[in-house]
Amino acid sequence: MKKFILFFLLISESLLAQTSNELFSSANNLYKEGKYEEAISLYNQILEKGEVSSEVYYNIGNSYYKLNKVAPTIYNYEKALKLDPANQDAHNNLVFAKRLTLDRIEALPKTLLQKINENYLQKLSYNTWGMLAVLASLIACLLFLGYYFSSIPSQKKLYFTTSIISFLLLFIFLAIGYNQYSKAQNTVEAIIFSEEAIVNTEPTQNANEAFILHEGTKVNVLDQVDDWKKIKLADGKIGWILSEKLKEL
Known part of the structure; x- marks a missing residue:
């Protein structure tokens, strides 16, 4: 009985891998045909199966780039690089995607x-x-x-x-x-997903406005209070933003 169960589990794992490969191939074909939303749906099905990889996130980023959706594009390229920092294609495409963002943030000078x-x-x-x-x-x-x-x-x-x-x-x-x-x-990083997001000086609605961010901007998350998250930009600016306005990597 144990041998039968082990054999069944091995067959199930094999079928799952095969299904994921088929989904990946089908999604790639849809991408080539210009059916980007359908391709994204299939790529996400692969992620839902637990088959997480840099290539899947990279292809999702490419699909969103074709749809001119800035925030999801940058988010998925960043996810691809977190899984594989050596993914040069994701790095190169991320450079192009960041040019679509409205915010121009100058990073603080770095030491050697x-x-x-x-x-x-x-x-x-x-x-x-x-x-x-x-x-x-x-x-x-x-x-x-x-x-x-x-x-x-x-x-x-x-x-x-x-x-x-x-x-x-x-x-x-x-x-x-x-x-x-x-x-x-x-380090907790996040991407702004709202088209325009107001960042306050305190975690309350009636607090003073610190600055405004736009979709696609990358921030560091420092803290959280209720529905607010304390963020820091590359140039050192700090403020509070509603959690729904961003998506953590």
Whole structure:
């Protein structure tokens, strides 16, 4: 009986994967035919099945871009990049999509380390840095074993030096991965979905207006009080906005 249940579960998983592949293929065909809303519907069915991937979000973003819907376009490109920071197509298309937004926000100047982190280190996810750390640890162990069992002085010196370098790389990869993981856990980003959203100085309707944002603008969410969320822009401005006006990534 247990074997039958296991066989049934394996067959069900296989059919689910096949169905998702068929949906993805059908959605791609609809996109090519210019039926973008129908394509989006099928892509969303894939997400509802739990088959989350950077490619699906990227294709949804492309579909919304064709429909000239700014906020959903940027949202889905950002989701694609969160799953795969190395998705260069999503990055390039996001640049074009941001040109459709009305808000022009100048980011605060970054330090050299922040620029290195943003332009290079963040291109890899914390999972990838973790895998690099594991790989470095394996190489370091093998090199140390080579040092331990080698009887030739020149080889022992080479094994020892390279094993030390590998251990140093291990700790560097771990530090970068932990930093990326902490940032991912502590940073909540969102996209403004309202065509025009008033940001107040306090989390109340009768508070003074701080500034106005438009759809597609990316913000950081700092806090929440009832139906209000405290947000921060890239230029450092802070205010409160109704939760319904934005969608968290």
